[in-house]
Amino acid sequence: MPHGSAIRGTRVGSGPVRPTERCEPAPRRPVTYWCARSHSIEVLLAAEVAPPATWDCPRCGQPAGLDQLNPPGPSRAEPYKSHLAYVKERRSDADGEALLAEALAALRRRRGEI
Ligand SMILES: [Zn+2]
Incomplete structure (x- = not known):
């Protein structure tokens, strides 16, 4: 006679499985980029990767940088x-x-x- 506890029924309403037990999300951190037009873009990056120096602003298409006070210039030659x-x-x-x-x-x- 096998041990009766090998398969246990799960009682309905026994409580939610805590999310951390099911899938541990990869650690992420928000990184904020700023474009020359003062748009801020928050990007979630994996915690272990170094953030790229620039990120394309989804609102104006210009490159955005990590330094709010010193954003990268527009990619086009035309001055802002x-x-x-x-x-x-x-x-x-x-x-x-x-x-x-x-x-x-x-x-x-x-x-x-x-
Ligand atoms: Zn922008």
Whole structure:
């Protein structure tokens, strides 16, 4: 007669198996990269590998680095320009004044001030 305890039934509702007993996840650590446009990208890397120096930003496609204050430059030769810089390129200050005056006039008309 074999030992009765070789096969044990599992009682329904005997409690969840603790996750750590089933599969120990490989140790991972979050590494944050920063691109030149101040996007932060958190990447989960295996704890034992050295993080690569750069990571492509999924939002703008530019290389991102580990140093927030000193991100790698854009991969394209074109220098980075802010949105405002592009606007200023298209519009002179005089254009800006005219647009502002126009917008203010329209606003005042809507408010019944004129
Ligand atoms: Zn980016």
